Amino acid sequence: MSARLLCAFAAFGFSLLFAPLAPGIINRVKAVIAGRQGRPLLLLYYDLRRLLRKEALYPRCSTFFFRLAPAAGVCAGVTALLLVPFGPLGSCAGFSGDFVLVAGVFAVARFTLMTAAVDTGSAFEGMGAAREAFFSSLAEPVLLFCLAVLCFRAGVYSLAAGMGSIPAAAWFNDATFYLTTGAALFLVLLQENCRLPADDPDTHLELTMIHEVMILDHSGPDLAFLEYASALKLWTFCLLTADMFVPLAGGPLFDAQGALLPGAGGRAACSVALTFAGAVAVAVLVGLVESVTARFRMERVPQICALAGGFICLAALAYWRTS
16 A cells, blocks of 8 residues: 555544544634633534443334434445545545545435435424425535536546645636635535534524434434534535645655655645644634524525535636636
8 A cells, every 4th residue: 555545544534533523613613702611622522422322212113214324424424535635645545536426425325314304204304304305406516516616627537636636836826716616615515514504503493403303313323323424524524625725835745656755754744734724724614604693594595505606607617718
């Protein structure tokens, strides 16, 4: 195994371990802005440990689909994380056209969760599944378009080439393109991860829920898997957005065989650290946005996807005009 792959898998392992920190960072930022103590930074770790010790209960009318959703969510998060580039290290299992698979695995996970919600026979969970189906039909094309434009611009249709190795000179020469694409990706992050102003993950009123209402009947380890899958998805989107704003400086770090170039070890470590710091900065930005905005009314939620679609269309026009 090459040095690049070893470093990429090490970054992948750290991502699996630290993914539950992303919701904690957002909650801490919101607490600081509001001037209160707030919840512990490691609260999700405590919740996962507590839930894993409990027994999973299932509705009487539920079938295999209800039990499939937690495993599908975790598998989708792990698969997407394998394809996301860790800065100049690239991805662990990237290939040409992998951006389609990233959008696809999240769509499959969402479908299984909606199926599980309908499988319970609950009117509230069916209502949440219907809302999720409608809003996801608006957000998923924008996400796929964002990733496709970035890969097409790189000329190599993989996320590692389109997002993980953006030279600093190219970023500053085409700052407008990357800023508009980054803005579109950030708005999709808010929508896809059920963050304010699209949805409130802390709400307890069923009539206003979108995502949270679909997991009301899950408990024990199943609920732990769903919470962890949600954290993985949030961390994956934070990494994707951070890749947009952490350009590669100082030239390539690895040769064609994946071996580390002489004297590039320090630059590689610095680039990876900047990528993870960028992901944390994106989580902080999400906390800032949630601190200064209120949840949109249900009929205004599609406006977020429309605004993201406008941004990525502007980026695509800028690319086609200069190509």
